[in-house]
Every structure is written in structure tokens, then in C-alpha cells.
Amino acid sequence: MRAEALVGANLLMLLAGLGVLPLLRVAHSWRELAYRSGLAYLCGILLAGILSAHLALVHVGFGWAGLATLAVVSLAACFWRLRGSERPGWARPGWIHVAGLVAVAAVIADYARAFRVAPLNRYDAWAIWALKGHALYAFGWADPTVFAGSAYRFANLDYPLLLPSLEAIAFRSMGAFDTRLIHVQFLFLLVAALAALFALLRDRVPAVVLWLSLFAIAVAPAVFDQLLTAYADLPLALVFCVGVAASGRWLLANERWTLAVATFCFAGALLMKNEGSLFVLAVFVGLLVVAHRRWRALAVAAAVDVVLLLPWRIYVHVHHLRDINYSFGDSFDYGHLHGRLGVGRIAFRTLGGQMLDPQQWGFLVPLFAVLVLAAFVAGSRTLPIFGLVWAGLAWLGLSWIYVISRLEYSSYLDSTKDRVVATIVLGSAALVPLLAAETWARLNARERAPLRSGDGAAP
């Protein structure tokens, strides 16, 4: 019954996400809603997660009643907004889509065998995430006796609550603190992210490139291994990479709904883990560099993300919570930094090696690098510069954390190097299909006629 309850809760999140798509301007008609419905599941998970994380700060629990209300309200708003609009028609899917869907579904089904029996035994999984999820489930809110208690300082109390809130929703729906089935919720996140990437890219990228990219992400051993640990790094990477893909599409096509999706995903990333702030900052810098003329839209998107993070930051401030691993304020502590700058070079090289490890990630990052180069050669600027800037800044930023940390750097690096790069790898991988399609289009156009410089959409 618990498994069925978990699936039921996720179905409600899917419905809530479906309802929220017209509000994000993703769909203006039933036809568009059907076409882009792949985004619904991730948006629903993020909506429920963000809402429940905020409600947890003001003593409001979020379970079946909350999920049902959210789904009903969201669907009602959807029906109201789309009333009288164009209905979806049936089109036979191409064989590549069918084959791709079958292949990815087979991978997920295979993974499910492992996720439904996995034990909760990895340190961060129980000491940080499940502990907080259990506390939210048991107390109904972020009770400061635990969430700001000195005895719980080891649990990175300043980390935001999106993931524990999702775990708490799962526990409430199952009616128990089930340390086994909670892993299935992590697998559902992978499904949601893959579906979202498909919906985002399906009309911009050839089907074969899209499905091969999705399959390459799904079967990357690090995706399976890290998701199975029930740590937050892979969920952060999955949510963030959808935001990167949406940003890439926004740069090329200047559609507002893609920026709305990206903003929503980046809010999820900010509320998933502290490192999300670094990645989101890097991506906004990248967007600003290549689309500075669209700065107003970017300013609004950034403001929305800051507002969504604000309640948690207020809670952190009120309860004097601090990061136990590092503080960016130490970037200005010369006494601390003196003699540790060499750590940056070591960390940079080590993290680079992790990203290139074919037994962990396949060739996702080398393919991204080659495509960035190819896009430059083909005359494209916007997408490759965006990719280079955000990925480079994120890589530098992660390396800098090891420099400023008070922890012994080699142990810290050894214990985290494989997972902190997940966001950069998957973010890069999410741009691979767009880069490939863009480069292909430009090379083809160049063969037919001399090409003007610059990109399609205004910067």
C-alpha cells in the first residue's frame, strides 16, 4: 500500500504541475498543454516542494490534503485559463520517439529494481536529508528545537528544505518513515527531469539527437549511483540542468515561457542545496553576458528567485544558522587564504578529472566541449559563450570552496569530488542537444549561402 500511496502522491504532483503550466505561459491552449505536458511532472514536484518548504517555516504541514488542494486549485486555474482554446489532436509518433521512449523506460524500470530495495545507509542521506525529512514528517513543521538545535548542528542546518520537504510529503503520503521506499522518490525525480528535457527540446532538436542525449544522461553510472545514495547533489543537478536547457532555448528563441521554466527550476536549485546559489549565480552571469540587452527580463527572473529564497534566508538569519563546511566571507580572510591558494589549482584539476571520467559520466562533458568548439567554428556565439561562462564560473566557484573551507582540503575533496561536479556535468549535457542542432543548422546554412555573423535572437 505504501508504494501505491507514493505513486498517488506523485500523480497529484503531476496534476498540480499540469495545472501550473498555463500560469507559467508554457501553454496557451489545450493543444500546447498536451505538447509540453512533459514539463508538468517536474514543475509539480518543484511547486509542491517549494510550497511545503515555505509552509514548514510557519508551522503548516503539507500532506494529502495539501497535495489534493494544490492539484484542484491548479487544475481549476488551468481550465479557466484554457477554456475554449484549441484542442489537442492525435499525431502518430515517429519510430525514433517510440524507440527512445521504450529504451529510457526500460532503463528506469531496471533502476526501479534497485531503488525499491535500497537501504538508507549513506552518511549525508540519513544525517542531513532523511533526518530533516523525518523531523518535518513527525513534527509537521521546521521545529527550531531540531532545525536550529545545537545538538543537530552536524546536519548542515543552514541547508534549505526543498528536498526534506519532498521526503516529508512522501512519508506523509505513505503514512510512515519508510527508509526503503523513499529512494523511489529520487528515481521519480529522474523521470521528471528527463520528461521535462524532452518537452523543452523536442521541437528544437532532431529526435535522434534528443533521445540519444536523454539516454546518455539516464544511463550515466554516476546518475544511478548518486541518486541511489539519496543525497541532494543529483536532485540538484537534475533540476538545474532543466533550467539550463530552458535558458539555452530562451537565448535562441526568446520565448518568455522558457525563461519562466528556467526561473522556476533555478528557484528549486536555490532551495535544494546551498551550492545551488553558486550554480544559479553562474548561470545568471552567463545569461547576462550573452543577452545583456534582455536585462530587464533577466532582472525579473533573478528577483523572483531571490524572493522565493527569502523566507528560508530569514529563518537562517533569525536562528543564527551557519554553514559548518565553509563561508564565502572567508574569501576576504587573507590570513586564512595565505598558503591555501594552491588548493584551488588542485581542486580545479581534480574536479575536471571527475567530470571527464568516462566510467562515471560517459562522454557527456567531452561532447559538450567539442560542440562548443564546433558551434564557434560554425559562427554561433550566444549558446557556446553561455555554456562556457556558466560552466567555467561554476567549476571555478566549486574549486574556490575547497580553498576557503576550514576543513582539511584533501579529505574534503576526496569525499565530495565525485558528486559536486554532477550539476556541471548534467547542465552541460542538457545543452548538448541544443548546441548540436544549432551547429548543424549553421553549418548547413553556410554550405548553402554565405552566413551573416551573429545569432538568431537579439542578445
Add this chain to the structure above:
Amino acid sequence: MEGRVQGDPRPTERPPVRLTVVAAAIFLAALAASALLSAYHVRGHVHDAVARDSKLTAAARLHAAGDRLGFDPAPFDAFRARLGPKERYAVDVPPGAKGPFITRGAVVRAYAAFYFLPAIQVTRANQVFHYRFR
């Protein structure tokens, strides 16, 4: 045709194999290779995880985190049975060996905080969990 000498026997169409097609084929092959290499590796990971974890008993699953740390589950279970929800308790444990980040004693405190929830760990309380390393 402009630029061509009349009677030039060279063909007028593009080369039979376009560079872009070759590049696209190489890219697709690399993407497919990435997926196949990963699929090959991940199959073993999935198989190992299923084989290892599907045999776990309910007790082994309950103590999985503690077992991984090498803790004796008996004292934890005995103390947990005495605790009610939201009941305050303290932990008495020696610092123990120093690990890469925290001491062994601190790990016991962390594990107790996880294992005894929804009871609440505080610095001082009437209920005290005593743990000694063997």
C-alpha cells in the same frame, strides 16, 4: 555557369559526401558510444545493488546506517524503546578516535539524533543514552 570554362568536364553538383554530414555522423557515433559505454557500466552497478540490497532483512534495513558505521545496534534499540515522541534525551559518549571531519563520538551523537527521532536530542536531559566504544 559563371567561372566555368565551357566544356569543363567537372561535375556541377556538390561533393557526394558533405563535411557537415560527416561531422554529424561522427557526433552521433560519439553520443551513441557514450550511451553504450555508460549502459555497459551501469548494468553492473544495478545488478550489484539489487543483489546486495534485495536480501536485506527488515532488521538489517533498520540498522543499515549504524551497521555501515560498525555500531552495535542493541544499545540503540534498547534506548529507543524507552523514548516517546518529542521526549528530550542527552547522549553520553566519549570523543573517540578523530575522523577526517569529526570524532567517532560525534558520529554516535549524529546517528542517535537520526535513530531516536521523533525524540529530541538536547545537551542535558533526564534521559541519557550512554554509549561506549568496544
